[in-house]
Amino acid sequence: MTETITNVLQQQLDKRYGPDAPVAGDAANPTLEVLLRHRTARNYLPATVSETELQLIIAAAQSASTSANFQFTSVVVIDDPEVRTRLSELAGGQRLVLDASVFLVWIADWSRNIELARANGHTIEATSYLDSALSSIIDVTLSAQNAAIAAESLGYGITFVGALRNNIDAVIDLLHLPEWTFPVYGMAIGLPDPTDPADIKPRYGQNVVVHRNTYTPPTEAAVTDYLTRINTYYREQELPEDWVKNRLAGRISTKESLHGRQHIRTTFHNQGFDLK
Amino acid sequence: MTETITNVLQQQLDKRYGPDAPVAGDAANPTLEVLLRHRTARNYLPATVSETELQLIIAAAQSASTSANFQFTSVVVIDDPEVRTRLSELAGGQRLVLDASVFLVWIADWSRNIELARANGHTIEATSYLDSALSSIIDVTLSAQNAAIAAESLGYGITFVGALRNNIDAVIDLLHLPEWTFPVYGMAIGLPDPTDPADIKPRYGQNVVVHRNTYTPPTEAAVTDYLTRINTYYREQELPEDWVKNRLAGRISTKESLHGRQHIRTTFHNQGFDLK
Numbered sequence: 001m002t003e004t005i006t007n008v009l010q011q012q013l014d015k016r017y018g019p020d021a022p023v024a025g026d027a028a029n030p031t032l033e034v035l036l037r038h039r040t041a042r043n044y045l046p047a048t049v050s051e052t053e054l055q056l057i058i059a060a061a062q063s064a065s066t067s068a069n070f071q072f073t074s075v076v077v078i079d080d081p082e083v084r085t086r087l088s089e090l091a092g093g094q095r096l097v098l099d100a101s102v103f104l105v106w107i108a109d110w111s112r113n114i115e116l117a118r119a120n121g122h123t124i125e126a127t128s129y130l131d132s133a134l135s136s137i138i139d140v141t142l143s144a145q146n147a148a149i150a151a152e153s154l155g156y157g158i159t160f161v162g163a164l165r166n167n168i169d170a171v172i173d174l175l176h177l178p179e180w181t182f183p184v185y186g187m188a189i190g191l192p193d194p195t196d197p198a199d200i201k202p203r204y205g206q207n208v209v210v211h212r213n214t215y216t217p218p219t220e221a222a223v224t225d226y227l228t229r230i231n232t233y234y235r236e237q238e239l240p241e242d243w244v245k246n247r248l249a250g251r252i253s254t255k256e257s258l259h260g261r262q263h264i265r266t267t268f269h270n271q272g273f274d275l276k
Numbered sequence: 277m278t279e280t281i282t283n284v285l286q287q288q289l290d291k292r293y294g295p296d297a298p299v300a301g302d303a304a305n306p307t308l309e310v311l312l313r314h315r316t317a318r319n320y321l322p323a324t325v326s327e328t329e330l331q332l333i334i335a336a337a338q339s340a341s342t343s344a345n346f347q348f349t350s351v352v353v354i355d356d357p358e359v360r361t362r363l364s365e366l367a368g369g370q371r372l373v374l375d376a377s378v379f380l381v382w383i384a385d386w387s388r389n390i391e392l393a394r395a396n397g398h399t400i401e402a403t404s405y406l407d408s409a410l411s412s413i414i415d416v417t418l419s420a421q422n423a424a425i426a427a428e429s430l431g432y433g434i435t436f437v438g439a440l441r442n443n444i445d446a447v448i449d450l451l452h453l454p455e456w457t458f459p460v461y462g463m464a465i466g467l468p469d470p471t472d473p474a475d476i477k478p479r480y481g482q483n484v485v486v487h488r489n490t491y492t493p494p495t496e497a498a499v500t501d502y503l504t505r506i507n508t509y510y511r512e513q514e515l516p517e518d519w520v521k522n523r524l525a526g527r528i529s530t531k532e533s534l535h536g537r538q539h540i541r542t543t544f545h546n547q548g549f550d551l552k
Contacts, residue, residue, distance in 0.1 A: 013335055022331035031307045031429035035336040035422050055298035058486055059289055060311040062479040064421060065436050068527055069506070069519065071480055076487040083489050112484070112494065113524055122525040130544075130551075131441060131537035137410065138438075138460070141417040145340060146311050148418075149425055153307035160341050162414075165407060176490040184414070203338040204347055208388070210334055211352040213359050214452040218388065230345070243345065248389055249398040251344055261407035265552065268406075275406075275551070276541065 005033055012036035015200040018229050022206070034153045039198050041157025042096050044190030049101040053154055057102075057189070060150035061143035072136035073143040074109035076175050076183075077102065083174065090170050091163040091186065092259070100188035101156070105164065105171070106144045108136035110272075111180040128274040133182070140184055147187065157192035160185050166260040168267050179272040197237055202229040281309055288312035291476040294505050298482070310429045315474050317433025318372050320466030325377045329430055333378075333465070336426035337419035348412035349419040350385035352451050352459075353378065359450065366446050367439040367462065368535070376464035377432075381440065381447070382420045384412035386548075387456040404550040409458070416460055423463065433468035436461050442536040444543050455548040473513055478505040 006028040013021040013036065024032070049057075054077070061073060078084055079102075087105075088097035097103055110132070114124055126132055148158045162185045164171050171183050204226045208218040231241045240246045255262045268275055282304040289297040289312065300308070325333075330353070337349060354360055355378075363381075364373035373379055386408070390400055402408055424434045440447050440462045447459050480502045484494040507517045516522045531538045544551055 012339075016335060016339065022328065022335060024332060025328065027326070027328050027332055027430065029306075029429050031310045032332055032336060032426055034307045035426055035429075036339050038339050038341065040341070050303070052298065052301065052303050055482060056300060056303055056308055058482050059292060059298060060308060062482075062485065063288075063292065063312050063314050063476075065314065065316070065424065065434075067436075067438055068523055069477065070524070070527075071485070074485050074487060074491070076489065076491060078489055080489045107491070109485075112499070113528065115493075116499070116520050117524055117528050120520050120525070122520075123529045125530050126528050126533050126538075129531060129534055129538045130541045131534055134413065134540075135438065137413065138417050141414050142421045142424075142436075145418045145421040146425070148341065149422070150308055150311055153305050153311075154303065158341075160343075160418075162343055162411065175487075178491060178493070181491065200339075201345065206331060206334050206338075209338065209347070209350050209385075211350060211451075213352065213354055213356045215350070215352060215383070215454060215457065217391075217454070223388070223392070244392050244396050244398075247344055248346070248393055249396070251346075252389060252393050252402050253399045254401045255405060257402050258405055258407055262402075262405045262552070264410075265406045276538070 005030055009033050009036060012200055016203050017205060018202065020205055034149060037152060039200050040159050041190065041192040041196070042159055042198065043193040043196045044096065044099045044101065045193050047101060047191035049156060049189055054102060057147045057150045061147040064142035064146040066139050066142070067135050070113055070139065072109050072139035074107040074181065076105040076107065078105060086174055087164070087171070087186065090167040091161050092166060094161060094163065096159055096188045097161065097186065100190040102189040104187045104189070105175060106140050106184050106187060107177065108133070108140045108182045108184050110136055111178055114180050128276050130275045133268060133273045133275055137184055144187060151189045155191070156189050159188045161188060163259070165264055168264055172267070172271070182268065182271055182273065202226070202233050281306055285309050285312060288476055292479050293481060294478065296481055310425060313428060315476050316435050317466065317468040317472070318435055318474065319469040319472045320372065320375045320377065321469050323377060323467035325432060325465055330378060333423045333426045337423040340418035340422045342415050342418070343411050346389055346415065348385050348415035350383040350457065352381040352383065354381060362450055363440065363447070363462065366443040367437050368442060370437060370439065372435055372464045373437065373462065375466065377466040380463045380465070381451060382416050382460050382463060383453065384409070384416045384458045384460050386412055387454055390456050404552050406551045409544060409549045409551055413460055420463060427465045431467070432465050435464045437464060439535070441540055444540055448543070448547070458544065458547055458549065475513070478502070478509050
């Protein structure tokens with residue numbers, strides 16, 4: 001691979017892992033560079049994703065693995081400004097829902113398969129079980145991540161918007177989602193503002209997340225090393241330090257920290273999923 | 277982009293969509309070619325994924341979006357032949373678990389975050405809710421798909437092995453998975469046997485999966501067009517035709533078609549997840 005790609009990939013690895021980063025060397029390639037490049041894009045310039053680009057992004061999504069070819073993915077493209085405004089409100093007033101060139105809502109969709117099975121005289125029982133709902137959510141997530149990589153390969157930035165689940169019933173109403181469908185998250189796609197300081201964010205060392213044959217909890221030293229690296233990142237970004245106190249605790253301590261998502265079980269039931 | 281990449285991408289699009297395929301033109305790039313290239317790889321040649329390649333595959337996984345930087349992904353690398361043999365049995369006797377160069381088990385892992393929060397004196401309540409389990413499964417799936425794309429960019433093939441959930445309690449025992457972790461699926465990675473006839477599989481037309489602002493069920497014509505294309509594919513592959521009758525019905529009609537996965541709710545509870 002060219003020296004440039006190798007160098008860029010190595011810089012990305014160094015930002016993710018610090019001094020213990022893997023060395024890419026000859027294994028570097030342009031796709032690895034796209035995969036490692038990812039950072040959150042919350043501020044967009046007013047550039048337009050073309051229809052052809054959007055079709056390729058969707059084609060990439062549909063090319064992901066899908067359990068038994070069930071193709072559980074549906075995606076709603078939101079280009080009506082009024083729908084964008086409402087979705088932005090429902091997602092806690094997030095400006096990026098308005099500013100992105102493309103805003104997608106990813107749907108775990110059992111309805112097509114159920115319709116086909118019924119039309120051909122088959123009974124429907126497996127869909128009442130938790131695993132069936134999970135399979136469809138896994139499926140749409142494989143697709144959505146392919147879409148993210150496709151968009152990033154075209155020079156755009158993306159952000160997942162899980163906060164759509166804060167007010168999921170209103171999202172279902174707004175998009176007229178039928179029984180046996182479930183909106184999992186939104187995705188903003190647009191041209192990132194280069195003045196946005198968000199950079200490649202440090203992640204846990206591989207010694208924390210990778211296990212061999214059996215699970216081994218991370219050492220205290222490995223966790224401390226990470227907390228030092230992520231807090232240094234926040235300080236350099238002029239963001240509040242202390243990831244545990246200022247971020248983790250606020251999302252884990254109380255059910256109210258779920259901002260409405262503590263009720264999604266009821267929504268699954270209303271949409272047809274018994275989650276037995 | 278070079279004419280070669282454009283031509284290869286267009287051939288891939290034509291295989292996915294038939295005569296109504298999008299036209300890539302100038303938007304083609306090497307990453308889109310990797311994303312569209314995906315096909316199931318079930319037969320592997322005895323080639324070895326190097327340690328550097330595996331580190332880059334994991335680095336790609338860790339570079340995916342992660343909800344609030346929670347980094348729910350853990351991955352168990354299975355290189356002990358006895359553990360491989362047992363996992364193959366637990367996944368319904370799948371040979372590819374044995375033959376792949378690398379076999380990974382992807383874990384939705386809340387344990388690190390809970391440990392950190394508790395060690396810093398915070399209460400834990402949000403994790404009792406369904407949304408918290410889903411967030412972690414979405415997170416690990418974004419990571420796993422990045423790993424898949426990284427492996428495919430390096431010339432390998434991959435297959436997700438959801439059948440690990442058929443006997444999930446035995447998998448948890450075998451890998452010593454602690455409370456607040458959940459094995460979601462396996463992944464085989466290896467050099468695909470070029471004599472394997474598996475090709476790029478047709479998918480629904482974009483007019484079936486893409487909706488504008490509100491959800492619209494697909495037309496009968498669009499569904500029929502797809503069933504014709506997928507059944508032609510199976511015929512050409514000398515596989516049983518009729519996707520609805522021979523595949524869909526067998527996975528949807530009865531709870532027994534879940535092959536043990538109808539019990540995963542109990543496993544979630546045993547692992548600490550109340551799924552309220």
